[in-house]
Every structure is written in C-alpha cells, then in structure tokens.
Amino acid sequence: MSGPAPLGVVVDLDDTLYPQADYLASAAAAVGVAAGHAGLDGAAVHTALRSELAAGSDAGGTIDRALLAVGVPASSLAELVPPLVAAFTQHTPPRLAPYPGAEEALRVLAEAAPLACLTDGNPAIQAAKVAATGLGPLLPVVVVTDTLGGRALRKPHPAGLVAVAAQLGLPPERLLVIGDRPGKDVAVAAAVGARAIRVRQGEYATAPDEPRAWAVVDTFPAAAELALDQVRALARG
Ligand SMILES: [Mg+2]
Numbered sequence: 001m002s003g004p005a006p007l008g009v010v011v012d013l014d015d016t017l018y019p020q021a022d023y024l025a026s027a028a029a030a031v032g033v034a035a036g037h038a039g040l041d042g043a044a045v046h047t048a049l050r051s052e053l054a055a056g057s058d059a060g061g062t063i064d065r066a067l068l069a070v071g072v073p074a075s076s077l078a079e080l081v082p083p084l085v086a087a088f089t090q091h092t093p094p095r096l097a098p099y100p101g102a103e104e105a106l107r108v109l110a111e112a113a114p115l116a117c118l119t120d121g122n123p124a125i126q127a128a129k130v131a132a133t134g135l136g137p138l139l140p141v142v143v144v145t146d147t148l149g150g151r152a153l154r155k156p157h158p159a160g161l162v163a164v165a166a167q168l169g170l171p172p173e174r175l176l177v178i179g180d181r182p183g184k185d186v187a188v189a190a191a192v193g194a195r196a197i198r199v200r201q202g203e204y205a206t207a208p209d210e211p212r213a214w215a216v217v218d219t220f221p222a223a224a225e226l227a228l229d230q231v232r233a234l235a236r237g
Contacts, residue, residue, distance in 0.1 A: 009231065010178070022096050023132075064081055089125055100219075114170060118188070155188040165192075175189070199223050
C-alpha cells in the first residue's frame with residue numbers, strides 16, 4: 001500500500017499486546033467459583049465454559065451453553081445466568097503477562113510517535129485488562145469503542161479510529177494500526193484509508209488475510225519495528 005507515511009501508531013489490546021486466552025481462563029475460573037456458590041458443580045461449569053470460550057470467544061451465550069452442557073435444565077437459565085455473567089464481567093484479572101518483548105517494544109514506540117490503544121469490549125473489562133498487563137502507563141490514550149455508542153461502533157466501524165485520531169490531533173488516514181484481527185484491525189484502518197500491520201497471534205492467528213494488511217508479522221515487537229521504520233522515515237524526510 002502506498003499513501004502518506006503514518007504520524008501516529010494505534011495498537012489493539014486483546015491478542016495483540018497479551019494473549020487473550022489468559023484473560024478468558026482467569027474469568028472462566030471466577031465463573032466456576034460463582035457457580036459453586038450457586039450450588040452448581042463449579043469445576044464442571046469452569047471446564048464447560050473454557051471449552052465454549054475456546055470454540056469462539058466472540059459468540060454470545062457462552063455461559064448459557066456451558067450450563068446446558070453440564071446438565072442444567074433450560075428452565076433454570078433465567079435465574080442462574082445473570083449472576084454468573086456478572087461474575088465474568090466484574091472479574092478483575094490479577095496479572096496478564098504481555099507477549100514477550102511487547103512492553104519494551106511499546107516503550108520504544110511511545111518515545112518515537114504519538115501512541116494510542118483502540119479496543120472493543122465491555123469498558124470495565126477492557127480497563128481491568130489494561131491494568132492487569134501493567135501497560136497502562138505506556139498507553140495514555142485508550143479508546144474503548146463501546147463507550148462511543150455501544151457494540152454497533154466496534155471495529156471495523158471507523159468511529160473508534162476517528163476518535164483516536166481526534167485525541168492524538170492527527171488525521172485518521174495518517175495513523176498506523178497494529179492488530180491481530182484482519183476483519184477488525186486491518187478493516188478499520190482500511191475504512192479510514194490508514195495502514196495496518198497484522199500480527200499473527202492468538203485466536204485469529206490462522207484467519208485469512210482479508211482484508212489484506214500493509215504488512216503481516218508474527219510478533220508485536222516485529223510489528224513495532226516496522227512501525228518505527230515508518231515514523232522515523234518521515235522524521236528523516
Ligand atoms: Mg485483538
């Protein structure tokens with residue numbers, strides 16, 4: 001892709017800076033504990049929920065399906081599900097280790113260019129994840145798309161990237177997006193005419209390159225290095 005060189009860098013959170021599977025495992029364990037308190041077999045619910053989440057973390061109704069899988073009658077779901085959903089959404093993971101080298105790469109990026117994080121999801125959960133990674137101080141600008149107008153504005157809707165651009169004081173098309181999901185991170189960049197670097201990590205590591213990214217790499221530090229080349233090339237003129 002050609003076009004003007006980027007002036008700022010926007011990073012995704014889940015499966016870009018840390019493995020989202022670690023968060024899901026932690027939240028599923030919390031749901032298992034809550035299920036035990038509700039008189040269910042907590043260990044069985046935990047196991048069933050992990051397998052539902054492994055099948056696709058984006059799908060709704062994972063807790064409903066986990067309860068059905070352990071033999072809870074459908075007629076009991078209306079009573080049992082809400083407190084377990086609350087246990088999931090209110091779970092605060094104690095520590096989420098960033099991918100190897102991600103913290104240092106982010107630090108170097110933050111020194112070289114305006115930097116922001118653009119992420120989808122429940123705002124309280126996304127904030128808890130950022131805190132648990134310890135990367136918060138390197139990410140002074142975090143935009144959670146759901147705070148802009150709910151799920152409809154999740155990536156690839158351009159509203160989030162436009163909001164990030166406004167906060168950074170840059171034109172959206174001069175941002176470089178780094179993220180793991182072609183259908184979200186690459187697509188949102190394309191929606192505003194910006195470049196994207198895809199990182200093949202996490203749940204979507206094997207998804208097709210559709211839409212096609214400006215570059216595809218295997219790790220966040222590799223993506224950050226490419227991004228640095230871009231912003232430094234501009235600084236050199
Ligand atoms: Mg992601």
